[in-house]
Amino acid sequence: MxxxxxxxxxxxxxxxxxxxxxxxxxxxxxxxxxxxxxxxxxxxxxxxxxxxxxxxxxxxxxxxxxxxxxxxxxxxxxxxxxxxxxxxxxxxxxxxxxxxxxxxxxxxxPIDPYITASDSHAPGGPNRISAEDVRALTEMARTWFGLDGQAAGRHALEMMSQRIFPTTLSSFFRAHRNIRNVGRELIAYHRSDLSADERGRLVDHLVDGYDSHTHxxxxxxxxxxxxxxxxxxxxxxxxxxxxxxxxxxxxxxxxxxxxxxxxxxxxxxxxxxxxxxxxxxxxxxxxxxxxxxxxxxxxxxxxxxxxxx
Known part of the structure; x- marks a missing residue:
């Protein structure tokens, strides 16, 4: 010791x-x-x-x-x-x-959640993926390729479903929801002087306010x-x-x-x-x-x- x-x-x-x-x-x-x-x-x-x-x-x-x-x-x-x-x-x-x-x-x-994507069909793909990277696909389709909101969402979902098993996608959704819920629960200790909405915005920024998980x-x-x-x-x-x-x-x-x-x-x-x-x-x-x-x-x-x- x-x-x-x-x-x-x-x-x-x-x-x-x-x-x-x-x-x-x-x-x-x-x-x-x-x-x-x-x-x-x-x-x-x-x-x-x-x-x-x-x-x-x-x-x-x-x-x-x-x-x-x-x-x-x-x-x-x-x-x-x-x-x-x-x-x-x-x-x-x-x-x-x-x-x-x-x-x-x-x-x-940042506190955006990562989960293991071991069932991905893409050879050489990452073993762990951020839920924010999945969410960014829709924005990428809209910003880079000029697709409107609904078309961008459909395109992103189709592309992901071809490479990631559907229940893994739902795991990303649950992980993303869980991190926000836990963040809101804990920050009530840290900033009890703020309103619930103000604390929620602070947590949201920690989840999706950065372009890199290692920021x-x-x-x-x-x-x-x-x-x-x-x-x-x-x-x-x-x-x-x-x-x-x-x-x-x-x-x-x-x-x-x-x-x-x-x-x-x-x-x-x-x-x-x-x-x-x-x-x-x-x-x-x-x-x-x-x-x-x-x-x-x-x-x-x-x-x-x-x-x-």
Missing amino acids: NEHDILPALVELQQLSGSPTMAYIVDKIEVTDVGIVYECLRALGRVESLNLILYAGGGNVDAARHIALLLHEYCEELRILVPDHAQSAGTLLCLGAHELVLGTMARLG VITPAEAQKLGLNVVVPSLREEQLMWRCLHSLHRWLKGDLDEDGQVMKIIANSQGFCAELTLVGVSLNSLEGRMPKRVWGIEERSAATISGAEE
Whole structure:
């Protein structure tokens, strides 16, 4: 376990803010994370205010929603701190915070949903397609080829139906509707001061207001969009980055026989869970998947050293 990298930073962040602090640092948000998040929150107990350090490059929409609602079961005020990226499903989770603390390098992103299109008949086609890309076909037919609205819609549907099984198309429709519903549900925590219509327009912009799913929404852009954004202090940002240290080693490909960290879920009271790849070195994978193993340790906060630098 690499808890020495993260627990002292979480303890100091709690001291700075006066609120218990938790870290959810993952490559992507998955359904299997929910149980570990619950264990972390249960170890912390119900609190008035909670800080969550978030790092996530995307993931499962329904898991992000579940985690957001679970966090609110354990606190009255949720503050999410983003040192690096919290994109796609990570941005969706951010909508559930009362306040966003975005560091200099923080990146949010559009929340348009992607689904797997494994039954596509087009050889070499993408395995995952955005629902917004499907919706854009009608606009493309109208803009590029001069078809009127109804003709453009019929042409787009005929073209897609030849290449994608009809129930996959309906899955795109449901995913698109689901992301808007979840976004509206979560942003009610973030901007309760706005009307439902105003919150809906903000979510709509995050879903279909960008031409690229990888568009980077900077802190300044997020604030201009209408999100409740504050700037961390210099020390807060330093500590936020310290929490990413273990995961960054894995992202650089530093995998050895002892395993490397893929996910960290921890709190300032001494709970630390790590998901590691174990048993296979990076250079000898040979098409095999290494084992993914969760390890959980709990320590007394009084035994955590190095909180001060």
